[in-house]
Amino acid sequence: MAVAELSSSYTKTSLHSSQLSFLSNRLSNPSRRIDLQPLPPTRNARVVCSVASIQVQAPVPVLAEDPKMKPECYGVFYVTYDLKAEEKTKTWKKMINIAVSGAAGMISNHLLFKLASGEVFGRDQPIALKLLGSERSFQALEGVAMELEDSLYPLLKEVSIGIDPYDIFQDAEWALLIGAKPRGPGMERADLLEINGKIFAEQGKALNAVASRNVKVIVVGNPCNTNALICLKNAPNIPAKNFHALTRLDENRAKCQLALKAGVFYDKVSNMTIWGNHSTTLVPDFLNGRIDALPVKEVIKDTKWLEEDFTEKIQKRGGVLIKKWGRSSAASTSVSIVDAIRSLVTPTPEGDWFSSGVFTNGNPYGVAEELVFSMPCRSKGDGDYELVKGVIFDDYLLKRITKTEAELLAEKRCVAHLIGEGIAVCDLPEDTMLPGEM
Numbered sequence: 001m002a003v004a005e006l007s008s009s010y011t012k013t014s015l016h017s018s019q020l021s022f023l024s025n026r027l028s029n030p031s032r033r034i035d036l037q038p039l040p041p042t043r044n045a046r047v048v049c050s051v052a053s054i055q056v057q058a059p060v061p062v063l064a065e066d067p068k069m070k071p072e073c074y075g076v077f078y079v080t081y082d083l084k085a086e087e088k089t090k091t092w093k094k095m096i097n098i099a100v101s102g103a104a105g106m107i108s109n110h111l112l113f114k115l116a117s118g119e120v121f122g123r124d125q126p127i128a129l130k131l132l133g134s135e136r137s138f139q140a141l142e143g144v145a146m147e148l149e150d151s152l153y154p155l156l157k158e159v160s161i162g163i164d165p166y167d168i169f170q171d172a173e174w175a176l177l178i179g180a181k182p183r184g185p186g187m188e189r190a191d192l193l194e195i196n197g198k199i200f201a202e203q204g205k206a207l208n209a210v211a212s213r214n215v216k217v218i219v220v221g222n223p224c225n226t227n228a229l230i231c232l233k234n235a236p237n238i239p240a241k242n243f244h245a246l247t248r249l250d251e252n253r254a255k256c257q258l259a260l261k262a263g264v265f266y267d268k269v270s271n272m273t274i275w276g277n278h279s280t281t282l283v284p285d286f287l288n289g290r291i292d293a294l295p296v297k298e299v300i301k302d303t304k305w306l307e308e309d310f311t312e313k314i315q316k317r318g319g320v321l322i323k324k325w326g327r328s329s330a331a332s333t334s335v336s337i338v339d340a341i342r343s344l345v346t347p348t349p350e351g352d353w354f355s356s357g358v359f360t361n362g363n364p365y366g367v368a369e370e371l372v373f374s375m376p377c378r379s380k381g382d383g384d385y386e387l388v389k390g391v392i393f394d395d396y397l398l399k400r401i402t403k404t405e406a407e408l409l410a411e412k413r414c415v416a417h418l419i420g421e422g423i424a425v426c427d428l429p430e431d432t433m434l435p436g437e438m
């Protein structure tokens with residue numbers, strides 16, 4: 001891969017002796033875990049390293065290339081705080097590690113800055129961002145790291161970039177898996193499942209090997225339900241319950257359309273379940289949903305609109321947006337990732353719930369076991385969740401749920417070889433599509 005030179009903005013920073021020793025350690029042991037010790041409070045001290053070359057202004061010498069080094073390159077910066085800020089930081093929580101894949105992609109370009117600002121995990125929660133890219137995106141990742149650096153976020157204590165999930169997922173407490181190959185013209189869905197399945201199998205193995213034992217994983221890259229299933233099956237030492245496929249964007253889309261139809265502000269729409277796959281078979285549940293605490297069907301009496309127009313609008317929203325924009329939704333997806341995380345780290349309001357694609361084992365709804373299926377969840381705010389009891393079903397809802405379930409079972413058979421279930425048989429329903437594919 002191309003040697004990544006440090007940008008001039010990186011080189012302007014002055015290095016502290018303890019930082020230099022950290023830097024040399026990092027360079028001679030690039031794959032080992034970096035334990036950053038608290039540094040004496042200096043002003044704006046930063047460390048940036050690149051495996052292939054280091055260029056820093058005097059008095060720091062240029063370090064020679066080490067042939068033992070791994071070919072990957074890591075950008076790292078570490079920021080300490082001035083004395084005044086130190087006072088403030090006394091009340092801050094312990095730093096958490098957040099790994100993000102596809103970090104040079106469009107969704108990440110919105111998401112990373114929200115994470116760094118504190119709006120996701122709280123204004124007292126310092127974070128380290130571990131950004132996973134590839135050889136193709138490495139230079140862009142360096143640019144992302146530079147923009148993060150230039151944004152002066154006090155809570156962002158460290159940014160690392162790399163192309164090896166075994167390095168980037170080390171001690172990750174959150175893993176936001178966004179990177180995935182998009183389906184190109186003429187590509188069969190089975191091929192997409194195969195290519196992305198391999199990515200998620202490898203990342204599952206890496207999480208299993210090096211991440212925190214209680215890492216929470218949110219899979220965004222499509223087809224996200226089956227990718228999440230592959231990931232969790234390849235990470236047997238991490239609770240399957242910790243894996244989510246993002247269907248929060250579908251929930252948000254559904255809330256918006258119901259609010260518009262009912263003529264209310266969207267915060268009046270609650271209890272909105274998305275059932276099943278993040279695909280054109282997903283089921284926005286207007287039977288259990290509520291508007292201003294009343295059942296949706298009591299407020300919107302046009303059942304035909306609910307069953308046909310509304311349902312199809314949510315199922316195909318992503319595709320319509322791609323036709324207009326020429327690219328898939330990135331800003332609203334990043335907002336929905338923030339919502340999904342916040343739903344797990346803050347208690348769910350009394351009586352309400354949120355949707356997430358989660359492992360079906362032990363579900364009370366009769367959905368087939370061993371799938372990642374979007375269902376209604378509640379959280380105490382501790383990162384965990386429980387499935388909601390007492391939801392109701394009618395024939396329409398059951399029929400729709402059965403269809404999306406059949407699609408996920410077919411996707412699962414297609415990736416059997418990636419989840420330890422023998423030989424793959426790919427008999428996907430004709431009309432199975434990502435929201436963006438119609």
Ligand SMILES: NC(=O)C1=CN([C@@H]2O[C@H](COP(=O)(O)OP(=O)(O)OC[C@H]3O[C@@H](n4cnc5c(N)ncnc54)[C@H](OP(=O)(O)O)[C@@H]3O)[C@@H](O)[C@H]2O)C=CC1
Binds near residue numbers: 219246
């Ligand atoms: N669940 C949901 O609600 C939604 C999911 N999505 C999905 O999120 C994913 C990311 O979207 P977005 O950020 O807009 O996409 P981008 O194309 O901007 O970025 C995707 C990233 O995926 C990585 N990637 C991994 N493997 C490959 C590969 N084989 N070929 C090409 N790129 C690859 C690339 O990074 P690198 O080279 O560094 O690996 C790239 O930066 C997509 O799968 C999309 O379908 C989008 C919207 C909603």
Ligand SMILES: O=C([O-])CC(=O)C(=O)O
Binds near residue numbers: 317328329437
């Ligand atoms: O198919 C895509 O990439 C877009 C997508 O998931 C969505 O907008 O819901």
